[in-house]
Each structure stands twice: as structure tokens, then as C-alpha cells.
Amino acid sequence: MVGRCRAADPPGGDPPDMSSTTDPARRSRTVVALGVFVPAVVLLAACGGSKRAAPRTTTTRPKAPTATTTQRSAVTTSSPCGRVTTPPRWQHVIVVIFENHRHGDVIDNRAAPYATELARECGTATNWSDAGSAYPSLPNYIGLTSGQDGKDVGITGDCDAGAPPDKACTTGADNIFRQARKTGVSVKSYQEDMPGNCHIGEGGGYREHHNPAVYYRGDGGGDWSDCQKNDVPMGSLSGGGNLFDDLERDTLPNIAFVEPNNCHNTHDCQVAQGDAWAAKFFPRIFASKAYRDGRTTVLWLWDEDTPIPNVIVSPATRPGTVSADAISHYSALRAIEEIFGLPLLGHANGARDMRPLFNL
Template sequence: MRIQFTALIAASLITAPSLANADEDQRVPRLDHAFVIMMENHGYQQILGNANAPFITRYARRANLATNYFAVGHPSLTNYLEIVGGSNFGVTSDNYPNWHHGPNNPNLVNPIVGTGMDVATPADTAPSNVAIPSAYYTAASIGDQLAASGMHWKSYQEDLPATGADKVNYSDGVFSNLDTIVDQAKVQKLYAVKHNPFAYFDSVQRGDNPNNSLANVVGFDGLDGLYADLRAGALPQLSLIAPNQCHDMHGATGGSALCTDEASTIRMGDKSLEKLIAAIKDSRAWHEGNNALFVVWDENDYSATPNQVVVIVDSNFGAKGTQSNKPYSHFSLLKTLEAGFGLRCLNHACDNNVSVMSDLLARH
């Protein structure tokens, strides 16, 4: 029955965009590659113009900036799931996965599968301070959609151990929660599975489709890592890129004191983004076809409402210097990616008040 259900879901994911969205979707150019770089836990006002973020401030002016973009609730994992799947799928924690349907544990997140009801988002953390009611969801992500339509995705996770992502909750790039011979208290949590949303889906944990499995989750280094793929110009259609928790502005204890200092983490995040964006733009793949790059903060730091965050949009085909005040959210980002790849909208990305970010991807 699970195989039959999966086949039905897969068939429903590859249908062309519905007529209700067709006119809007056509305003987004067909994308060959999209890069989504995830940053962490800082609101709009904390980043732009910050003396510790000079590159980001310049880049926001030179590329395109969404000035009215909102995260969807808290905490981090919830927002990551909403970016790739258009729903929180009932997950309102940063808890580790209950890998491969292990023994039931209320402190773990069961693999996301089937259908269900998500959790309502209260107004104080919802886009534009408008509460999002609970709704039915289909347990699928844009990764499922891409795989079902013959396209590819990768989740590039800095400091993922070389052994891969399966059952890894955290890692310093060498040791992880799976290593019983080391003092776990000394393992700095640079890679964090909560920043790797695809790993929470049952389809990815099972890996029945090799193009939609944990093998798609790789590090920054190594033969199949981000920098090797960029040098080779061999990129999937969708690249989700998550710097480690020292480089994404989140911060992490147990290592360098710089990783716990607010000014230093912003500075490290600024430098990390500069390096990543330069590598992407130096890649042959960036110069072939239509390619878009999104720099996204997952949420603010809980210190202010509404939950406004910085989103910078760049492309190799579009106009530069655009600032859009249209109300956008993580659901808009998902809907924009789906439109660019010719996919149907998923879950809350289909809501009537969710628009594609067409003005930030307008051609010259």
C-alpha cells in the first residue's frame, strides 16, 4: 500500500501548474538552476547596514532585495520545512528525526509521510501578522517533485561527516553523534540536521528513488561536495546550501569563542556568503541557461515582531537593483522555485495570498 500511495503522490507532483496559477507562473522564467543559501536567526533590521556585514549590504543593493519578506513562525526547522514543502507538517520544534520510524519517542520527529493537518501559525510570528490556520498537507517536498519529474536536487551541508547524513543529528565535520568513542560533550555541533529539511521526509530516509534519497545530502568538500560540483559545472536543478552554525550567523558553543560572539558570527556569515557567492558565479553552470540565487534568513531572533527577514534575489538574466515591497514569505519562495521548474504548488504555497516573486526575477 505504501508503494501504491507513493506512486499516486508522485504522479500528482509532476502535473503542470494549475490554470489558476498559470498566468502568474509564466512571469517567472524557466530556471535551469536555483541556489538557495540559508542563513540564520537575524531579523531584517539586524543585517542590512550592519558594520559587520559589509558584503551583504553591498550585495543587497547590487542584486535585488525583498523589503517586505517574512518568515513563517519559529523555530528554525519549521521554517526550513515551509521553504521546501509549504507546511510545517505539524512540526513546531527543532528536534532530531526519529530515523527510519524507530521506536516512538515524543522528543523526536517521526518521518514525514502521508497526509495530515499542520499546526496553525499565530499572528505574532506569521507573515504580515496574519495568523495562518491549520490546514491539510501532503507529505512531499520540492525534492519529491523534482525527482518525480526527472530533475535533481542536492542539500549541501557544511561539516557533514564524510560518512553521509543517515542518522547524523550533528557533527563537527569529523565526529558526530554516531561516534561512541569520543566525548559527545566535546563535539561542536557545526552541522545541524535541523538545517537539513529533506532528511525529515520518509521518502528521503527510505530512498526508494535514488534521486530522492539521503545520498543527495553532501558536504561542501569532497568529490561530490559543493565546491567540486561548482568546479565541474555539474549542478542539480536545486541546490539548498547550508553553511555550518558558525558561518550561517547562528552560533555554536563548544569551539571557537568567535562562534558565540554576536558581532563575530555576523562577520563570519558575511565572509562565508561572499566566498559562496563568488564560487557560484565562477562556476560554468552559472553562465549557462537561466539561473537564480536566493540568500534567505530562516527567521529573526525572537526579539521582534513581525518576523521580517532579509531575502536577496540574484540571477544571471535579470535586472539588478530592484527593491520589492510586495508581501512575500517562505511560501512565496517555494512557489517561485516551483514555477521556475514547471511544478505544481505544494500545500500553503497554493494559498490565494501567496505570490511568486516575479518582480525580483524580471528580465533586463
């Protein structure tokens, strides 16, 4: 059972260096729309891997854009996108999640020059929904990783998970972490400012309710054991750490979830500050062997406020792709599962297929 939920972050929980730049207009809200993480296309969720659907007519093409997809202009030769025409067999998907803004707050906003330029060099969707119009952060993270609507698993607010055996606000729902574990697909969560592995509670700029792995408690304790091992502190741009070590050593997992701290993710700080951090962070990914070898896809998403900002990056994504198709967090989950041959969970089964739109 799930209970004892709290609706928002406690005041005063952020580090001093963040407080002076807090955006008072933004609070942890999560809008839940039934098509959030995985673009909707009817798909059979069998017990084995699902087959990739043929590209839709809405897919952006260099010389013949469709009515719902357009091409932006001008990319540089150093662009991380448009390097190949045929999608390879992806070995890595990196999902980086920011907080609490609408598409127009970021993309084409002068406060976010890096995100805007990266979207122009790669791709973005202008009609991306979160996991539900009434939800704050946590249910969106749950939807993104389990395919379940928050009300279906009893998590409709930003609540405290509690350490085992406490199950005050947890779920036994199947999830991408469990799927990966059972099929030999590697997965890690990298949480900036997290004090230790699979940390319950908050500290510095770390927020528990932005870390979905700590809320899964099924599979006979398997979810919790996996969290203890693979839900790790990210490290920092200046000091290195787990994520940067994995990039440098070419030991990146197949699926990587990255959550910046509560300033860098634009939750407590302004869009410009998050964009400045991103301008230093993403080039580290694009310079890694995993990306340079042409086998990595990057999904840069915000958690809520439909239509949410997003930037889709891969060597095969056609530069300047802009999709107006109705896709969602469930579409993103579907894309990840199909890339690695996993059955579709929950609302991922039936979500719009985003892979043809961005040539993934």
C-alpha cells in the same frame, strides 16, 4: 506520528573555533508567517506544471518604479545581476540559507558589507516573512520545502529525526525533493560539516534540524532512499568537495539547497563572520559556468526573524531592486516549483509570486 521534540540546540555542541565568537543574543528561533518562502499570488495547483503569471505592477522597473518597489543606485560592471533584460529558461536554482536575523541586522548594516552591496547590485525584499511567528528553525525549513505549516505536520520545534524505522519526529508530507524525483528534476542538499550522507545527529558545525531532507519519510521509503543519495556533505572553501566539484564540472543539479555550518550561517557566530564567509563563497558560484551561462538563479535567505534578510540574484534581476511586497518562504517555494513546472505544494498555492518582482 511526530513526537519527542526538543526546542533548541543542546549547549556546547559547537566546535571550539566557533565558541569564542558566539552571539549570545541569538538562539535557534523560527518565526512562522504564512507567507514565507513563496510570494503570494493566487495560483492553481494542478497536477501538471503551473503557468507563469503576468508581471504585477509592483515589479521594479528601471525607469518607472512603483510605490512598493524602488531602485537602489550604482552597480559595477562586474555585477552578477542586470546582464540580460528577459529572464531565460532557468536551469538551476541555488538556495543558500543562513540563520536567525532580521533584515536590518544584515542589509545596510556596516557589519555586513558584502550582503549589503550584493543586495544593492541585485535585489532584496524588505517584507519577507518566515513560515510562522512561533517557530524555531526546523519548521521553517519544512515550510520552505513542503509548503506546510509546522503544526500541520506535527513538527513545531527543533526535534531529532531518528534513523529508520524510528519516526519520532518525521513527516510523510509531499515535498520538493519528492516532486523533483518523480518528474526528473535533479535536486541535492549540500550540508557543510555533515559527517556523511543524510546524517542523523550532529557533528562539528552540522545541525540536523537545519537539514530538512532527513525528516521526510514517505513515499514507501522513497524519501529516505533519496536522502541517502542526494543529501551530501558540502565540502569547504579551502578543501573543495561535493558542491565545488559540481560547480567546477558543470554538474550542478536543477535545485540545490546549501546550508553552511553553524558559524558561517550566523547562528552561533556574528553577522560579520558570516558575511566574510559569504564574500568568499558566492563569488565561487558567480564564477561557475552554470552562472556565467546565464541560467542560474540564487536565493540567499535567512530562516527566521521576520522581516528576514534576503538577497535575490540572477542575471535578469534588475540592479537595485527593492520590493516592499509581502512575500515569504512559501513564495520562494512557489518560485522554484513554477520555474521547473511542478505543482504547488501547500501554502505555496496562494503565496505572493515573487518572480515578476525580481524578473525571474
